[in-house]
Amino acid sequence: xxxxAIHIPCWLIPILVGIISAILGYLLGKLTGGGxxxxxxxxxxxxxxxxxxxxxxxxxxxxxxxxxxxSLASSLTAAAAPVAxxxxxxxxxxxxxxxxxxxxxxxxxxxxxxxxxxxxGIGPKIQELFHNNGVKTWKALSECSIDKCQSVLTSGGDRxxxxxxxxxxxxxxxxxxxxxxxxxxxxxxxxxxx
Numbered sequence: 001x002x003x004x005a006i007h008i009p010c011w012l013i014p015i016l017v018g019i020i021s022a023i024l025g026y027l028l029g030k031l032t033g034g035g036x037x038x039x040x041x042x043x044x045x046x047x048x049x050x051x052x053x054x055x056x057x058x059x060x061x062x063x064x065x066x067x068x069x070x071s072l073a074s075s076l077t078a079a080a081a082p083v084a085x086x087x088x089x090x091x092x093x094x095x096x097x098x099x100x101x102x103x104x105x106x107x108x109x110x111x112x113x114x115x116x117x118x119x120x121g122i123g124p125k126i127q128e129l130f131h132n133n134g135v136k137t138w139k140a141l142s143e144c145s146i147d148k149c150q151s152v153l154t155s156g157g158d159r160x161x162x163x164x165x166x167x168x169x170x171x172x173x174x175x176x177x178x179x180x181x182x183x184x185x186x187x188x189x190x191x192x193x194x
Contacts, residue, residue, distance in 0.1 A: 075099075095139075099178055106180035114138055119171040120187045121163060129156045142173035 103111035111118060114137040116127040133152045135141050141149075149165035167190060174183040 096177055102178060103180050106184050116141060116172070118175050118183075119168050120190050121165065121168060126153070126156070126160065126163065129153065129160065138172040138176035142169050142176050144169050 098113040100111060100113070107118075116122050116130055116135075116138070117124060118138075119141070122130075129152050130136070130141065133155065135144060135152065144152075146166055146169065149168055153160040153163050153165065167186075171183060171186070174180075174186070
């Protein structure tokens with residue numbers, strides 16, 4: 001009997017070729033590592049762990065933010081409360097606490113406590129004149145009369161006489177009281193402290 005004499009229906013050949021191809025494709029895929037669900041599950045669990053860590057960090061940061069806001073609110077409330085007079089004879093110490101962070105937030109730069117150059121119209125040389133005349137704090141400058149300020153300027157010689165200290169005590173008072181918004185707004189309207 002001749003092998004070619006067997007009649008195989010012509011529709012059966014494509015089906016057999018398809019089945020054999022599918023089996024070979026499946027086996028090749030397994031051998032080359034494709035379709036490995038364990039790797040996908042490992043990557044998925046790692047990504048889930050990272051997501052959980054990010055969520056925990058976010059919750060922690062939100063808690064820190066809330067506590068910082070609460071702390072800031074309580075410090076602002078304390079700063080706004082009336083200050084009781086101190087019975088001691090210390091006149092050089094400030095009775096109102098200095099808030100460097102609030103000053104920096106308004107002015108956009110670091111402000112040192114009792115830096116007289118914060119007052120518009122006062123530079124380092126004029127500050128030195130005031131220090132030499134015993135005026136070393138914003139409080140002390142705020143308590144000076146305009147005549148006292150002018151006499152300090154006159155003591156420095158002719159190059160300081162031209163300055164007009166008319167607003168300096170009031171500016172110093174705003175700085176001493178921590179009213180940075182009002183001070184900056186006023187200074188925007190001033191021209192060289194005048």
